[in-house]
Amino acid sequence: MNSKVDFKMNHASKTLNDIQPRKLPDIKSNSEKIYWLENDPFKTHFMNALSITFPIGEKFFVQSVQPFFDKVEDAKLKDDIVKFIKQEANHRNAHKFFNHENIGNEKLWHRLRDGFQKKTNINQRLNSNLNLLAQTTALEHITAIFAHYLLTEPSWRDGTDDASKDVWIWHAIEEIEHKAVAFDTYTAMNGGYFRRVSLMLLVSLLFFIDVLWMTARLLFADGQLFKLKTIKSFWSFLFGRKGMIRQSFKHYLSYFKFRFHPWDIQDQYLIEQFDHFEKVSS
Numbered sequence: 429m430n431s432k433v434d435f436k437m438n439h440a441s442k443t444l445n446d447i448q449p450r451k452l453p454d455i456k457s458n459s460e461k462i463y464w465l466e467n468d469p470f471k472t473h474f475m476n477a478l479s480i481t482f483p484i485g486e487k488f489f490v491q492s493v494q495p496f497f498d499k500v501e502d503a504k505l506k507d508d509i510v511k512f513i514k515q516e517a518n519h520r521n522a523h524k525f526f527n528h529e530n531i532g533n534e535k536l537w538h539r540l541r542d543g544f545q546k547k548t549n550i551n552q553r554l555n556s557n558l559n560l561l562a563q564t565t566a567l568e569h570i571t572a573i574f575a576h577y578l579l580t581e582p583s584w585r586d587g588t589d590d591a592s593k594d595v596w597i598w599h600a601i602e603e604i605e606h607k608a609v610a611f612d613t614y615t616a617m618n619g620g621y622f623r624r625v626s627l628m629l630l631v632s633l634l635f636f637i638d639v640l641w642m643t644a645r646l647l648f649a650d651g652q653l654f655k656l657k658t659i660k661s662f663w664s665f666l667f668g669r670k671g672m673i674r675q676s677f678k679h680y681l682s683y684f685k686f687r688f689h690p691w692d693i694q695d696q697y698l699i700e701q702f703d704h705f706e707k708v709s710s
């Protein structure tokens with residue numbers, strides 16, 4: 429297997445495998461709205477907050493890539509874009525359903541969702557298509573490293589309630605599979621280094637603040653925000669030795685290399701390891 433992506437082929441798809449949209453997993457109802465991740469309020473609401481952003485984020489990704497479809501010449505990249513759009517549309521539907529079934533306090537999370545939607549609309553109004561594509565490229569890197577973390581961290585997977593587990597694993601596999609599509613499209617449009625990294629700094633900071641704010645609001649509504657257990661969990665889940673940010677930070681920084689490509693991190697073995705989902709026939 430090639431250990432490095434060929435950077436001379438600048439305007440082509442560098443996705444190493446075929447992208448295969450899979451059927452939505454069976455999302456079971458968590459009717460009692462328990463803390464589905466290790467019975468831990470912080471971890472559960474952090475993931476719920478991420479999930480609140482997904483249906484809006486997935487639509488944003490699709491809308492950012494779509495305007496460039498006709499300008500892409502490479503046939504494989506065109507095919508990757510079509511499959512990327514199918515996968516993100518499925519993720520959108522799955523997380524809409526997941527949120528409805530798993531997050532209590534509907535009034536509050538609908539308000540948080542609507543606030544996030546408004547900010548996304550303003551962003552789309554104010555930015556050029558290439559800036560929006562660069563933002564998507566950045567956010568796709570973040571989702572891919574998060575997916576990598578999720579699939580390689582046994583303590584995360586083993587503690588997940590069965591009713592909620594499959595949708596995250598299914599989503600993680602497909603995020604890894606299509607992680608280079610937005611990036612390759614951006615490269616094919618001659619998107620530059622400075623735009624790519626400066627927008628990464630901006631969106632990663634704003635997205636992190638948004639998700640933490642939503643998490644805090646959900647915890648506050650449950651009377652869990654100012655508990656010692658919550659603060660300890662915040663620290664260990666994000667910054668502890670096995671924490672999400674500590675474990676993923678090296679991957680995050682790789683994006684700032686001048687000759688970075690998402691497949692520099694060769695983690696397609698995770699797709700093979702966890703894929704037990706039925707494919708959608710094309």
Ligand SMILES: [Fe+2]
Pocket residue numbers: 486515516519599603
């Ligand atoms: Fe997705």
Ligand SMILES: [Fe+2]
Pocket residue numbers: 489516568571603606
């Ligand atoms: Fe994605």
